[in-house]
Structure formats: structure tokens, C-alpha cells
Amino acid sequence: MNAGVSQSSERLVRVPLGDRSYDILIGPGLIARAGREIAARVKGRRAAIITDEHVAPLYLEALTESLASEGISVVSLTLPAGEKTKSFDHLITVCDKILEARIERNDPVIALGGGVIGDLTGFAAGIVRRGVRFVQVPTSLLSQVDSSVGGKTGINSRHGKNLIGVFYQPDLVLADTGVLDTLSEREFRAGYAEVAKYGLIDKSDFFAWLETNWKDVFAGGGSRIEAIAASCQAKSDVVAADERENGQRALLNLGHTFGHALEAATGYDSRRLVHGEGVAIGMVLAHDFSARMNLASPDDARRVERHLKAVGLPTSMADIPGGLPPAEVLMESIAQDKKVKSGKLTFILTHGIGRSFVADDVPASEVLSFLREKQQT
Amino acid sequence: MNAGVSQSSERLVRVPLGDRSYDILIGPGLIARAGREIAARVKGRRAAIITDEHVAPLYLEALTESLASEGISVVSLTLPAGEKTKSFDHLITVCDKILEARIERNDPVIALGGGVIGDLTGFAAGIVRRGVRFVQVPTSLLSQVDSSVGGKTGINSRHGKNLIGVFYQPDLVLADTGVLDTLSEREFRAGYAEVAKYGLIDKSDFFAWLETNWKDVFAGGGSRIEAIAASCQAKSDVVAADERENGQRALLNLGHTFGHALEAATGYDSRRLVHGEGVAIGMVLAHDFSARMNLASPDDARRVERHLKAVGLPTSMADIPGGLPPAEVLMESIAQDKKVKSGKLTFILTHGIGRSFVADDVPASEVLSFLREKQQT
Structure with missing residues (x-):
């Protein structure tokens, strides 16, 4: 386990899933560079950004400008923040917005936000026209290390959480670690629970490293990027082995x-x-x-x-x-x-x-x- | 082209899609035998049947009894007939019914009806718990030769037809040709348009055969079964080569x-x-x-x-x-x-x-x- 050793400012984790393989980029400044990274991987030149009322004031303009600088036109939709947004009502709103924007199969739908926005938007991207391009721009630690990776999308039902959805892999994940500085301490800690989870599942060295280094991870910088990259790599390994949860993927639960x-x-x-x-x-x-x-x-x-x-x-x-x-x-x-x-x-x-x-x-x-x-x- | 030559009373067409391969059985009396055919292919012992108000009085009881005789318990939902049922509202109703029935990943959701019921039910089966087992029991000629085969599911949007959905292959298709005798002449003709389509796409011999034998196809019996089997085979060939419509599958349009x-x-x-x-x-x-x-x-x-x-x-x-x-x-x-x-x-x-x-x-x-x-x- 060499987590914490590398101090490079950006990391790339590849999720190997045949023709559904994709890159996770992890590091500061990725929202500003999003247009270039997306244009390099997705053909379409219209985008729909789905975000929430907490995230929009912080990053929507920067993301839109980055896309515009690559000639990608943008339509955006800002939803209420919170778990209750993972509903059929909001799914319908998102699907309608994507269709109104005349998003076609090669155009990207972009989730800018935490797990709620990512799960809802990924579901919509997976069902509009039976699947359009999909990019995750996770803005919470939780979504950077967990929900944005692996293709589980969905909404809640009155019968329970995440009971309706699809497996739909993104074409790209941009985990801009710069945005984590604006998270509340409580929200960062909540995401950290999923980081620790990867150690508890099958990486006792990583858990021991976290016991020693968690203050550096909370403080930011290289250790934080390393912990996120190690988490994404751990999740990628599990997903590559069992994409549709017929067996070992359940360990992530x-x-x-x-x-x-x-x-x-x-x-x-x-x-x-x-x-x-x-x-x-x-x-x-x-x-x-x-x-x-x-x-x-x-x-x-x-x-x-x-x-x-x-x-x-x-x-x-x-x-x-x-x-x-x-x-x-x-x-x-x-x-x-x-x-x-x-x-x-x-x-x-x-x-x-x-x-x-x-x-x-x-x-x-x-x-x-x-x-x-x-x-x- | 040997369509019309074989006079056997039942045909099997296999759709070869790796671990998503499945059988289409075509012939009379398949609803009465449905329980056995489903139990042989699907592990779960709870089923949800989704049907419509026109079809339910004719076949729901027979299908339910056939399942019960194999120890499969059944919950059913009868929806209004017609294209307007392919809506988000009805999708929500179907998903709720499936969850209420505690259908799990290995249990079958069964579409008993025409294309509307098949498309809507297949979509719900594809998204509840991110996918449960799915069986098509098409009761119109149109759905037997087209919509029940190939995994396209979906609903309509105010922006257009079939704009929301997933690719989700069934585990089995039971095309009971006995039910076609109860179709109106108009409905049978409408399905026949899709039969003729396969000839027009790339089988001029089949089109010529239809020009000669269409009266026999309308009359029922061996020629009808042969025409349906030839249509399912034609569709299977196209779907196997291009499941997600990246190219030649578009010919089906x-x-x-x-x-x-x-x-x-x-x-x-x-x-x-x-x-x-x-x-x-x-x-x-x-x-x-x-x-x-x-x-x-x-x-x-x-x-x-x-x-x-x-x-x-x-x-x-x-x-x-x-x-x-x-x-x-x-x-x-x-x-x-x-x-x-x-x-x-x-x-x-x-x-x-x-x-x-x-x-x-x-x-x-x-x-x-x-x-x-x-x-x-």
C-alpha cells in the first residue's frame, strides 16, 4: 500500500469495462478544464448540465464557460438539494429538460453535484433515447469516492431507497478536488466514511494508513488526492470484476x-x-x-x-x-x-x-x- | 426461402446475445403451458403479470393458473388499453405494483398483451431493482413479430414516441398463435405490415412468398406460424448483429x-x-x-x-x-x-x-x- 507516498497533483484511474471503459480524473482545477476533457471524449456539441441549488451558485458558471470555450452549447437545470430530489417527479423534469434541449445520442448530459444529482442524472441519461452520453462532475467527497464511479443510478421509491434505476456507466468522471474545500466539515466526514469502507472491505493496509494519516486527508493536498484515488481504484477493481452485482460487488454495501x-x-x-x-x-x-x-x-x-x-x-x-x-x-x-x-x-x-x-x-x-x-x- | 414449406405446429427461434440469449416459442397453446416454460428458465417463484383491460378477460386466468400449477404465485395489474398507457404515470403504477409484490431479481415480471403492454412492462422490469426477470407473452400479431423481440422498451414523451426507455432483453418470449384468432381483422392486418417489412428490408424472396401466400397467413395454420417464425428469425438476426442500434438495426425502422x-x-x-x-x-x-x-x-x-x-x-x-x-x-x-x-x-x-x-x-x-x-x- 503506497497511499500517501505519491504527491503528484493529479491522478487518473481507468475503469476497465470493455467498450464502456472510462477515465476518472482526480485533482484540482478540473472544472475549469472540463470542456477540453469532455470534448476529447464525446462527439456531441450540445450539453445539458443538471445541478442543484447549492452547487449552481458555486460552479455552474465556470463549467458552462469551460464547455463554451470548446464550442459546446449548454442548457442547464437547477433542482432542489437533498435526497427527496431522487424522485419520479424530478426524473420526469430532468428527462423533459434533456429532450427540450434536443440532446442526441452523442451529446453529453452532465451531473454537477453530489450523489443525489449524480444518481438522478445518470438514470435520466440512461433512459432518454435509451441512453445518451453521460459525464459525472461530483462535488462532494462522497460522490467522488463512491456514487460517481461504477454506473449505479436511480431514484427512491416509497418502498425504499434506490429501488428504481439502471446500471449506466459514465463516459468520464471529473473529480475536482478543489471543490472539496467548500464542503462543511460534516459533509466531508460523511464522505470519509466511504473512504474508510474500502479499507474495511479488503484493504487493511489502507485502513491502517488512514488511522495514521486521516488528519492530512482532512487538511487537503496530496494525501487527500491519494486517498480519493485509492478509493476510486478500489471501487473500479470491484466494479470491473462484477459490474451488475451478481456477486462480489455486493461487498461495496x-x-x-x-x-x-x-x-x-x-x-x-x-x-x-x-x-x-x-x-x-x-x-x-x-x-x-x-x-x-x-x-x-x-x-x-x-x-x-x-x-x-x-x-x-x-x-x-x-x-x-x-x-x-x-x-x-x-x-x-x-x-x-x-x-x-x-x-x-x-x-x-x-x-x-x-x-x-x-x-x-x-x-x-x-x-x-x-x-x-x-x-x- | 422455405417459408410456408414446414407445417410443424411449433417453432423455436433463439436470439443469440451471449449471457442475454433467449428463446422465442411460436405456436398454439403456449399460454396454457406458460408455467412450465417459465419455471424451466427462471428461478423465482413469485410473478407479476401486467396486462390490459382487453386482454385480461381473455387470457389472464389461464396464464395465472398455468403459473400456479408450477408453484409460482401471481400478482396481476390490469391497465387501460391503448398507446396512452405508455406514459410516466403508468410506469410509476407498474413499478409500484412490482415492488408491492416483493418481486426480487430472479422473479419474473410478465407482459401479457400487445406492444404497449410489452414496451411499458419491459421498461419497468428493466428499472425495478435495476432489472428483474422479464417474460413477454405477446397477444397481437404486431407484438409477436416485432415489439416482443429485441429488447427495446419504453414509453412516450410529449416530445415524441418511445423517447424514454432502456434496452432490456426478455428471458423468454411465448408467442401463442392461438390468441391471434380473437384479433380483429384490422388489428391482424396492422401486424401484417411488420411481417411484410422484413421482406422489404432484405428478404425479397419472403416478400414474394407473402404476395403469393398472404391469404393463407391470414387464414391461420402452418403458413401463419411460418410467417411469424420467419419474421422473428429476421428480427433476431438484425438484433444479434447490432443490439443497441449503432448501425444496421436501424433498418428495422x-x-x-x-x-x-x-x-x-x-x-x-x-x-x-x-x-x-x-x-x-x-x-x-x-x-x-x-x-x-x-x-x-x-x-x-x-x-x-x-x-x-x-x-x-x-x-x-x-x-x-x-x-x-x-x-x-x-x-x-x-x-x-x-x-x-x-x-x-x-x-x-x-x-x-x-x-x-x-x-x-x-x-x-x-x-x-x-x-x-x-x-x-
């Missing part, structure tokens, strides 16, 4: 089954819990549950908890303000989660740090007892 | 650019014009326009017109009841059609019967003049 249930339980209210925070708590729960099942040492669960707590992330259900519904309600949400096959619960469990695995026959009764105990402590 | 414009001009009112009728007129127009551009002999256009007229299909814009908007409005609709690249019009033109080709730089001005002339005669 470490902490997510519990996390999604907690997000649902808080009504996707970002004042109470954001996705990365749910994942942080979910990862501690996954390690604790694995220990309870005698699969892993409780010491590993404590080590995970200690690190996430050190960076300021919530690590237990009690850390969520406003209280939670009973364990039974959380279970109901887990059962409807999409990682369920033929009635049995599929969970990502672990034998220890960096040794996670897909368990596809976890008894629901054990999970329920575990949640009850956790809620009482 | 012969007659469709004009046809879609006529459908839009009549407000998708099936009392005035159904899809296959639009295609019939569109194919005659495509041959006439090719002759006008000195690409083909006017004799071929007359031969196409003669055959389609013989079977009772409309062959000119004047055959559409209720009048049409001016040529300029039809052109606007053509320009928004999805077969447009970088502003130039892409049309399927022909050098003669069985010699169609993709022309990707047809001058809009020529098309407009042609439409004006046609409207004046």
Missing part, C-alpha cells in the same frame, strides 16, 4: 443495509442523518453483529468504532438525534431492502478488518435480537 | 419515421390510425421517396403499394380519416424523432424490394417538398 434502514427511519432528513453517517454507524453495527455471530473479534469492532469516532463520525444508533422507531420497524425496512434474495437476508459481514464477505443466509431473527439489544444500550 | 409522424399527427388515436397502419403508409412513402431521389424504381413502390392494398392496409396519407396537419408540422415531428444525428435526418431508404439501407444525410428540404407533393395528390 458494507454498512449499507443497516445504514439504509437508519436513513429510512429518519425520513431521509439530512439534519438528523446523512448517507455517510448512516454508513458509519452501519459499518460499526456490521462489525459488532459479526462479532456477535462469532465471525470476528470484538476488538476489530472497537477499532473501527474508535477510528470513525476520532474523525467525528457517529458510530451508534444513540448518536442519531430525535430517537428511532423500534427494532421491528428497522427490520421491516431491511427486509424490503434490495439485497434480499428469495426471502433470506443477505448481509455483508466480516472476519475482521479488511476481511469482509457476502453472507446470504443471515437469520432475520438474529438481526432483530441484535437490533433490540443495541437499542437498549 | 423502415417506414417508421414517416409512420411515427403520422401517428403523432393523429394524436395516437387508434380509431384513426394504429401503429402498423402508419408503418404501412410509411413503407410506401419510403419507397416513393427513394424513387423520387432516383435510388429505386417507381415500379417497386407500386408493387409494395399493390400488395399492402390487397391485404386491406392503408397505403397513402389520404387513406387516414379526419385529415392531417400541413407538411411543415409533420416535418417538425420527424426532426424530433430519435433517429436524428447532429441535425441531419437519418432515414431508411431503399434501392428496391429487399434492398433497404440506412441513409444518414437526407436533406430535410427534400423530405418537406416530397410531403407537400404527396399531400396535394
Whole structure:
């Protein structure tokens, strides 16, 4: 593991998926250079930028100018910020905007924003004309290291999160690390949970490196770029091996089954819990549950908890303000989660740090007892 | 060309698409046998059947019983019949029903109906949980020979037909030819336009066979099954070579650019014009326009017109009841059609019967003049 050693100012990670392969560029100043990078990879000369009301004032003008300087004309749409934007209503609005702009198959639709904008826009790009070109310009740490890479797109349903969508790979990801300086501390930390996740899945060296170097990652500069590149590389490896989640890709859901249930339980209210925070708590729960099942040492669960707590992330259900519904309600949400096959619960469990695995026959009764105990402590 | 020679009562056409390959079974009695055929190919034991109010009274019970006899539990949804059902509103209803039924990735969603139900249901199957199993049980000639094969799914937008959708291949197509006896003469004829299309694209022998044997095809029996199988084979060949329409698959749109414009001009009112009728007129127009551009002999256009007229299909814009908007409005609709690249019009033109080709730089001005002339005669 040489994370942190390289101090170059820009990194490139290639996602190798045959004729759907693409580059992830990581470094400062990429929005200003977006026009050139997009024009080099996409034929069309009309673009639609989809963004949200938080991001638009900061970067929409710079991105539009960069595209214009390459002769690409731009139409843009600014949506409300927040998880509730991942809805059918907003999907229809985005599709209509893309069609109104007469975007054709070779023209790019560009997601400028965090995971919500990326997931929604990618879904729209995947279904308008049965697929147009798609570029991700992720503006949060979470979306740079996770949602912008790998082609999962979608919206939420009243039955659960991300239940409607398509696999649709982008043609390019531009992770401009300069934009991360404008994130709130809380938002950066939430993204960091996904960075730590890659170490916990199968890279114990990377997790140990993060335990030592996390302050540098938070401070910015080379260590931050290195941590993002290592995360994108880790995700790219998993996606290249199992694009459509028939097996090992499910490892990326470490902490997510519990996390999604907690997000649902808080009504996707970002004042109470954001996705990365749910994942942080979910990862501690996954390690604790694995220990309870005698699969892993409780010491590993404590080590995970200690690190996430050190960076300021919530690590237990009690850390969520406003209280939670009973364990039974959380279970109901887990059962409807999409990682369920033929009635049995599929969970990502672990034998220890960096040794996670897909368990596809976890008894629901054990999970329920575990949640009850956790809620009482 | 040996169409019409074989008199076996059932045919199988395999669509070869790697791990997305699937069988099309063609013959009488397949709905009664559906449970067995589906259970042999799909692991899940819950099914959702999506159908419409015309088809449900005829076949829903038989299909449900056939599934139940294999231990597959069924939830069904009956939608209004007609092109307007291919909308975002109905898509949402179908997705909700599938999720309510707790359909998982290995469970089948079954389209029981014509092209509208197949396109809408296939789209929903392709996006719920980013893709569940999908079975087509087409109940019209049109859907048996065209829309149920090849994986194009989608809905209409106010900007045009089929502008939102995905490529999503079924796991099985059951074309029960017994159901065709309940079709109206008009509906059967409309489907026949797509049968004739395969001859016009690149199988002049098949077109000649149809000129001789069309009465037998309309009467039912072996010739009908043979014509359907030949059509499915022709479509399978094209789809296998170019699944995502990067090139030659566009040939399947012969007659469709004009046809879609006529459908839009009549407000998708099936009392005035159904899809296959639009295609019939569109194919005659495509041959006439090719002759006008000195690409083909006017004799071929007359031969196409003669055959389609013989079977009772409309062959000119004047055959559409209720009048049409001016040529300029039809052109606007053509320009928004999805077969447009970088502003130039892409049309399927022909050098003669069985010699169609993709022309990707047809001058809009020529098309407009042609439409004006046609409207004046």
C-alpha cells in the first residue's frame, strides 16, 4: 500500500469495462478544464448540465464557460438539494429538460453535484433515447469516492431507497478536488466514511494508513488526492470484476443495509442523518453483529468504532438525534431492502478488518435480537 | 426461402446475445403451458403479470393458473388499453405494483398483451431493482413479430414516441398463435405490415412468398406460424448483429419515421390510425421517396403499394380519416424523432424490394417538398 507516498497533483484511474471503459480524473482545477476533457471524449456539441441549488451558485458558471470555450452549447437545470430530489417527479423534469434541449445520442448530459444529482442524472441519461452520453462532475467527497464511479443510478421509491434505476456507466468522471474545500466539515466526514469502507472491505493496509494519516486527508493536498484515488481504484477493481452485482460487488454495501434502514427511519432528513453517517454507524453495527455471530473479534469492532469516532463520525444508533422507531420497524425496512434474495437476508459481514464477505443466509431473527439489544444500550 | 414449406405446429427461434440469449416459442397453446416454460428458465417463484383491460378477460386466468400449477404465485395489474398507457404515470403504477409484490431479481415480471403492454412492462422490469426477470407473452400479431423481440422498451414523451426507455432483453418470449384468432381483422392486418417489412428490408424472396401466400397467413395454420417464425428469425438476426442500434438495426425502422409522424399527427388515436397502419403508409412513402431521389424504381413502390392494398392496409396519407396537419408540422415531428444525428435526418431508404439501407444525410428540404407533393395528390 503506497497511499500517501505519491504527491503528484493529479491522478487518473481507468475503469476497465470493455467498450464502456472510462477515465476518472482526480485533482484540482478540473472544472475549469472540463470542456477540453469532455470534448476529447464525446462527439456531441450540445450539453445539458443538471445541478442543484447549492452547487449552481458555486460552479455552474465556470463549467458552462469551460464547455463554451470548446464550442459546446449548454442548457442547464437547477433542482432542489437533498435526497427527496431522487424522485419520479424530478426524473420526469430532468428527462423533459434533456429532450427540450434536443440532446442526441452523442451529446453529453452532465451531473454537477453530489450523489443525489449524480444518481438522478445518470438514470435520466440512461433512459432518454435509451441512453445518451453521460459525464459525472461530483462535488462532494462522497460522490467522488463512491456514487460517481461504477454506473449505479436511480431514484427512491416509497418502498425504499434506490429501488428504481439502471446500471449506466459514465463516459468520464471529473473529480475536482478543489471543490472539496467548500464542503462543511460534516459533509466531508460523511464522505470519509466511504473512504474508510474500502479499507474495511479488503484493504487493511489502507485502513491502517488512514488511522495514521486521516488528519492530512482532512487538511487537503496530496494525501487527500491519494486517498480519493485509492478509493476510486478500489471501487473500479470491484466494479470491473462484477459490474451488475451478481456477486462480489455486493461487498461495496458494507454498512449499507443497516445504514439504509437508519436513513429510512429518519425520513431521509439530512439534519438528523446523512448517507455517510448512516454508513458509519452501519459499518460499526456490521462489525459488532459479526462479532456477535462469532465471525470476528470484538476488538476489530472497537477499532473501527474508535477510528470513525476520532474523525467525528457517529458510530451508534444513540448518536442519531430525535430517537428511532423500534427494532421491528428497522427490520421491516431491511427486509424490503434490495439485497434480499428469495426471502433470506443477505448481509455483508466480516472476519475482521479488511476481511469482509457476502453472507446470504443471515437469520432475520438474529438481526432483530441484535437490533433490540443495541437499542437498549 | 422455405417459408410456408414446414407445417410443424411449433417453432423455436433463439436470439443469440451471449449471457442475454433467449428463446422465442411460436405456436398454439403456449399460454396454457406458460408455467412450465417459465419455471424451466427462471428461478423465482413469485410473478407479476401486467396486462390490459382487453386482454385480461381473455387470457389472464389461464396464464395465472398455468403459473400456479408450477408453484409460482401471481400478482396481476390490469391497465387501460391503448398507446396512452405508455406514459410516466403508468410506469410509476407498474413499478409500484412490482415492488408491492416483493418481486426480487430472479422473479419474473410478465407482459401479457400487445406492444404497449410489452414496451411499458419491459421498461419497468428493466428499472425495478435495476432489472428483474422479464417474460413477454405477446397477444397481437404486431407484438409477436416485432415489439416482443429485441429488447427495446419504453414509453412516450410529449416530445415524441418511445423517447424514454432502456434496452432490456426478455428471458423468454411465448408467442401463442392461438390468441391471434380473437384479433380483429384490422388489428391482424396492422401486424401484417411488420411481417411484410422484413421482406422489404432484405428478404425479397419472403416478400414474394407473402404476395403469393398472404391469404393463407391470414387464414391461420402452418403458413401463419411460418410467417411469424420467419419474421422473428429476421428480427433476431438484425438484433444479434447490432443490439443497441449503432448501425444496421436501424433498418428495422423502415417506414417508421414517416409512420411515427403520422401517428403523432393523429394524436395516437387508434380509431384513426394504429401503429402498423402508419408503418404501412410509411413503407410506401419510403419507397416513393427513394424513387423520387432516383435510388429505386417507381415500379417497386407500386408493387409494395399493390400488395399492402390487397391485404386491406392503408397505403397513402389520404387513406387516414379526419385529415392531417400541413407538411411543415409533420416535418417538425420527424426532426424530433430519435433517429436524428447532429441535425441531419437519418432515414431508411431503399434501392428496391429487399434492398433497404440506412441513409444518414437526407436533406430535410427534400423530405418537406416530397410531403407537400404527396399531400396535394
